[in-house]
Amino acid sequence: xxxxxxxxxxxxxSVRRITRIVAAAAAALTxxxxxxxxxxxxxxxxxxxxxxxxxxxxxxxxxxxxKTTTTTSTAAxxxxxxxxxxxxxxxxxxxxxxxxxxxxxxxxxxTTPATTSSSSATSGxxxxxxxxxxxxxxxxxxxxxx
Amino acid sequence: xxxxxxxxxxxxxxxxxxxSGVVSLVLLTGVMVLGIATANRWRPGRAPRFVTAGxxxxxxxxxxxxVAVHVVTAVVDxxxxxSAVAVVVPFVGAHKPLEIGLGALSVDLVVALxxxxxxxxxxxxxxxxxxxxxxxxxxxxxxxxxxxxxxDTGTLWMRAVTAGCVAAxxxxxxVRLWNTxxxxxxEPQRVPRSALKVPA
Numbered sequence: 167x168x169x170x171x172x173x174x175x176x177x178x179x180s181v182r183r184i185t186r187i188v189a190a191a192a193a194a195l196t197x198x199x200x201x202x203x204x205x206x207x208x209x210x211x212x213x214x215x216x217x218x219x220x221x222x223x224x225x226x227x228x229x230x231x232x233k234t235t236t237t238t239s240t241a242a243x244x245x246x247x248x249x250x251x252x253x254x255x256x257x258x259x260x261x262x263x264x265x266x267x268x269x270x271x272x273x274x275x276x277t278t279p280a281t282t283s284s285s286s287a288t289s290g291x292x293x294x295x296x297x298x299x300x301x302x303x304x305x306x307x308x309x310x311x312x
Numbered sequence: 313x314x315x316x317x318x319x320x321x322x323x324x325x326x327x328x329x330x331x332s333g334v335v336s337l338v339l340l341t342g343v344m345v346l347g348i349a350t351a352n353r354w355r356p357g358r359a360p361r362f363v364t365a366g367x368x369x370x371x372x373x374x375x376x377x378x379v380a381v382h383v384v385t386a387v388v389d390x391x392x393x394x395s396a397v398a399v400v401v402p403f404v405g406a407h408k409p410l411e412i413g414l415g416a417l418s419v420d421l422v423v424a425l426x427x428x429x430x431x432x433x434x435x436x437x438x439x440x441x442x443x444x445x446x447x448x449x450x451x452x453x454x455x456x457x458x459x460x461x462x463x464d465t466g467t468l469w470m471r472a473v474t475a476g477c478v479a480a481x482x483x484x485x486x487v488r489l490w491n492t493x494x495x496x497x498x499e500p501q502r503v504p505r506s507a508l509k510v511p512a
Contacts, residue, residue, distance in 0.1 A: 173360055180359055181366035188342070189374055192335050196378070199331035203464065204323070 322389065329385035329392060330463055334473060336382050337458050339375035340422070341477040343368060344451045347444075348484040352491055369429070376426055379419060411461035414453050421450035451481060 346368035355361045386394045394412055398405030402420065403413030428435055428443040455477065464470040 174362075177360040177363045178366070180356075181363055181370060184367055185370040185374065188339075188371055192339060192374065192378060195338070196328070196331045196335045199334050200324075200327040202469065203327050203330055206467075 322391070325385050325389045326391060329382060329389055332378050332382040332385065333458065333462065334464070334470070336375060336378040337454060337477060338473065339371060339378055340451055340454055341480055343372045343375050344447065345480050345484045346371060347447060348481075348488050352484075352488055372426065372429075376422060379422060383419060408461055411457060414457035414460060418450050418454040418457055421446050421453065425450065 346364060350365045350368050353361060354364055356363055356367075383399045386392045387396050387399060393407040395405060398409075398412055399416050399419065402416040403409050405412045424443060425447055428440050432440045455474070459465055459474065462470065465474075
């Protein structure tokens with residue numbers, strides 16, 4: 167009888183001990199995973215912001231386009247950006263919402279006026295019409311140049 | 313200053329929601345494996361057999377705590393866009409109803425399992441066992457919820473966690489089926505009444 171009781175008490179003690187260990191490990195794992203996610207997101211956001219900041223140095227029109235794109239982001243876009251910022255495989259898709267989309271827009275607009283200005287320089291007319299198209303579309307600039 | 317602190321708190325809730333979801337999946341996997349081990353009559357080392365069942369029970373309650381944190385943070389976080397109704401009633405949410413609905417369904421099933429286990433003596437063994445078979449549905453539903461809506465599904469570490477969970481449950485199920493098919497009687501045998509009678 168006492169042997170049974172001793173075994174039972176030892177079993178209950180081991181259950182309690184292992185449960186405590188698992189609870190501590192789970193709490194530590196939660197903190198660790200949160201840290202990993204935060205680190206990944208912070209790294210991602212800093213890289214995207216640096217990309218967005220480096221591109222507009224070519225033209226001033228491009229910076230204006232980037233700013234308007236960023237301010238129109240809704241809570242859903244912010245959530246999508248947060249969601250995908252931590253994942254490595256979805257980086258190209260995630261940045262399509264905010265970061266790289268704005269940078270690609272600015273890059274495209276930065277190259278377009280350069281080509282139109284060169285074409286207008288040869289024709290000698292249409293330089294004023296090509297400048298406002300930096301924020302809108304490239305085909306208008308080329309038609310004005312030709 | 314206030315807006316900055318609110319932003320940090322919001323991000324903290326967001327990170328906590330994601331990490332508690334991952335840990336809940338790991339704990340539910342452990343509970344599932346321990347449940348199958350209990351049915352397999354496995355014992356850790358030389359410890360009594362009830363240790364496995366005790367661990368299964370206590371870690372299940374621990375998993376429910378982490379699931380509760382996951383659900384509460386999902387409702388609190390404004391960017392998660394999960395309503396209080398959507399975490400209880402499956403497939404009614406406006407945002408990603410299927411993925412969030414799977415999570416809600418898993419929560420409902422886990423709650424049903426816990427409640428029936430706590431009321432096991434009142435319900436009877438047959439009802440309890442019938443409801444407990446739902447565990448085989450709750451775990452994959454939780455896994456599909458994680459795969460469907462998880463923000464970290466594409467990352468390497470999350471893939472490793474998911475693969476580990478699937479391997480653990482799959483291995484336990486294989487052992488369970490192996491024991492069943494090879495004639496090992498795993499269920500507790502009913503003792504005949506004649507054997508209990510004390511000879512006069």
